[in-house]
Amino acid sequence: MAQDRVEAVERALTVLEAFDSPREHFTLAELAHTTGFYKSTLLRLLSSLERYDYVQRGDDGRYRLGHTPVRLARRHLPSRQLAAWVQPVLNGLAERSGETSALLEVTAGHAECRLVTLPDNSLRHDLRPGMRWPIVHDHDPALELAGGFMLCQSLSPSSGGLSLWLTLSGPNGRLSQESAKRHLSDAVAELQRQPADDSKREAP
Known part of the structure; x- marks a missing residue:
């Protein structure tokens, strides 16, 4: 009224x-x-x-x-469950590869960063939760980076109906494409061994 x-x-x-x-x-x-x-x-x-x-x-x-909008968004139960499922894997992926690891959600022609882990390197892709960018094809949500790369791999069908993608991104030349693909595939396989709706997982 x-x-x-x-x-x-x-x-x-x-x-x-x-x-x-x-x-x-x-x-x-x-x-x-x-x-x-x-x-x-x-x-x-x-x-x-x-x-x-x-x-x-x-x-x-x-x-x-x-930081407040992101903090409030994480209080939403599905987001907390999502973080409990994915964040430990992102942490391990960033540590092993030395590059930025992230979880993207694709909806209505846009990709949005939901979770991210930054490496210790000062030269890195500074992605952050809440960043959004338009995409042309839902099967390729990668963000175009000048002098850098972003590799994406889908988490379907273990993502509970959401279009979720695991990504690895950073400057060109530091990590070979073959190594990046291997690190990313290993992380996706780790997540798929324990699907998002696994009742044994506890939200933080």
């Missing part, structure tokens, strides 16, 4: 909706163009959102999503 609306809350939610984009960072001017709000209004809204870590402001003045 109209009388139940809280305009400031709706404006803040409109700002958050602007981050549902393949782009990772936004300038104040870009957010103003996307939301239609004046910069002065945006600064007040962003200040409150930043205080609760819904957004973060970088040293270059650009804004990105903070």
